[in-house]
Amino acid sequence: MLPPAAGAKPLRADAARNRLKVLDAARAAFAQDGRDAQMDDIARRAGVGVGTVYRHFPTKESLAQAMVQQRFAQILAFIREELLVDPDPWNALRRSFEFCGSMQERDRGYAELVSSIAGSAALVGGGPIGPAAEQVEEMLALTEQLIARAHAAGVVRPDLAASDMPPFYAALASIVQAGVVDWHRYVEIVLDGLRARPAGRPG
């Protein structure tokens, strides 16, 4: 979850412990109740007073943002360590969707947060709930590489830009969160739209 910003003074031992307990409690609460999770409930789960929750996270939104950033960091790590080394660039693209989808499937809270602030905040970064600006930057950089590799292999439509991608991930969040069980079908059709076309259009 973003190791406590580089220049920050280390927390007192009990404070550091509490911070982690709050994050765990919040993840559980958001995963279960989505944006309806209550601060008092999070405090209770964490075994601390509400005041302590607010000491570490000034608002409910900032807590939600911490959750999103944790998940986002996992996605970035996955792209870096798994997808960019996948020898098949097309398969890497497919896996990027499947990874996001199944993460959202496991964590209702995350999917709800992402889809409710999907674009403006999430894409621009630094919004009230979105990922951190640096995370967005890295996401764009990594996506550029994913797409560049796909272009080099000639497997995607020639006019495809990296900037085309974020809306599709956001849309996936929306669909998964909506409880559409067969979201893989959505992924398949979108992938077909991204694919290089052998010939001219029919019809």
Added chain:
Amino acid sequence: MLPPAAGAKPLRADAARNRLKVLDAARAAFAQDGRDAQMDDIARRAGVGVGTVYRHFPTKESLAQAMVQQRFAQILAFIREELLVDPDPWNALRRSFEFCGSMQERDRGYAELVSSIAGSAALVGGGPIGPAAEQVEEMLALTEQLIARAHAAGVVRPDLAASDMPPFYAALASIVQAGVVDWHRYVEIVLDGLRARPAGRPG
């Protein structure tokens, strides 16, 4: 907004007037503030007491639902009267996306409501905010026809089912609501995914 359910006794003149004022005020409030719109504000805009708002709509959610159903009714009418008579079935498909997208673009409230409850509620119908069950039924029926016409013309992938469509409309809501200005690009790529393919896959 669904003319007041068939068997309902007619409202007293002033009540009927108030009901309309509340609906107008609510549309304006939701369009401006999305789900953050406040009931007191809606009452003030309508020039009535809060109690009156609650007399006509038992909860804030039911008011939101009335908004969604109003918009949904417009979409159904558009499909029935414009798209199903469009001589070009492919063009009809494209227009269905463009129509939804631009409606959502004009009404932030609608887009936010649709994307926040996109599927489970909206698709199943009768959810807390979704369209009415009958509307969902009609939507499915109309979509079947749109897709059937497209199949007859051979312009869409042979395995495309009408049930594949709703997630794409929901996803569009999510993207538009997120402030992605170039949502037409999304539509174009999805359409390419839906299109009939002339030959086998490359790669």
Added chain:
DNA sequence: ACCTGAACACCGTTCAAGT
């Protein structure tokens, strides 16, 4: 320094009094 939880503020909802 950090923690606690009662108190406060805000907004959705109710209901006694009015016409």
Added chain:
DNA sequence: ACCTGAACACCGTTCAAGT
């Protein structure tokens, strides 16, 4: 029948008192 708006309930946030 329907309207009004003060009062209530709930939950996010603050802060005085504690360790």
